[in-house]
Amino acid sequence: MNDLLLENIHKTFPIRHGRGKQVVLDSISLRVRPGERWGIMGPNGAGKSTIIQIISGSLTPDSGTVHRGMDVSWPIAFGGAFHSSLTGRDNARLIARVYGVDVDETVAGVEAFAELGTYLDEPVKTYSSGMNSRLSFALSMAIDF
Template sequence: MIRFRNVSKHFRTQQHRKTILDRVSVEFLPGYSYGILGVNGAGKSTTMRMIAGTMLPNSGRIWKDLRVSWPLGLSAGFHPAMTGRENLNFVARAYGEDVRRVAGFVEDFAELGDYINAPVRTYSSGMSARLAFGLSMAIEFDCYLVDEITAVGDARFQKKCRAAFEKRRKNADILMISHGMNTIKSYCDKGMLLVDGRLVVFDKVDEAIEAYYRLNR
């Protein structure tokens, strides 16, 4: 379970204060996948980063008793001066995984060839994305965070990514951000709508989507 207790998050500029969450208390129940909806700028990605633990709230507490992924496909966390393999080894150790197994899986999945031993700063954006997605699939999580994942590689590689993700999600929940409502319907059981600092829970994802459309009229 993922639980928010009186969580507040805001950003302050010289001009004004932008409130993302205002004393929000909510639970993401195990066994369900949630779509997080909201208009552009509402703070969906910020909320997901707080769930991932890469950003802290200003106040309140986020409690987790399950293994949560980083946002799926995220490549921004790689150290550019380290090789692909060195980055994989570092992440595997951080998560208590077998280093050889993770490196072997990603090397085979990402299809980077000798570039696996080159610094990540020499990678194209597509190569970094393949490395990141492979790493996301190499480590099993109880809950996968998906923030507007984009297609990676050519049609053959995209098919490979979809197959790997479908295999993982059979035994895991998903928290997903997407502006594609068909994608939300395909993957999510319940919905949450982020609006004016509140996170409104809907037991049916279709109800969340209807409320989202009303906001965008």
């Protein structure tokens, strides 16, 4: 099967004040077939980022199964893929290695597209949200999925 399949995904997070957990995803099932394009929309706190993180594999559901029968790229807006103590350049190198693409070509593409100048050699934790978004989008453009 070449589909991305989520079956009965359940995810909770602890409530900061008080006892218990906040249910964010409750029995979510989804099938994405090759060639399909999906958008995830909803109000704040609806679980959009949570489902994206579960799809990408960076977050584990409390229960349910995820079958990735196709390659899954990291989401364009998902800056959580970056290591905050590394520079933007080092993060680009790391992600290029993880995805098995040419490191120098990827870094050159990110450098040209993100237009971060000398900030590309600064730790990502010093970036503004706009700079982080530029780096994330540049990486998404530099790696062919």
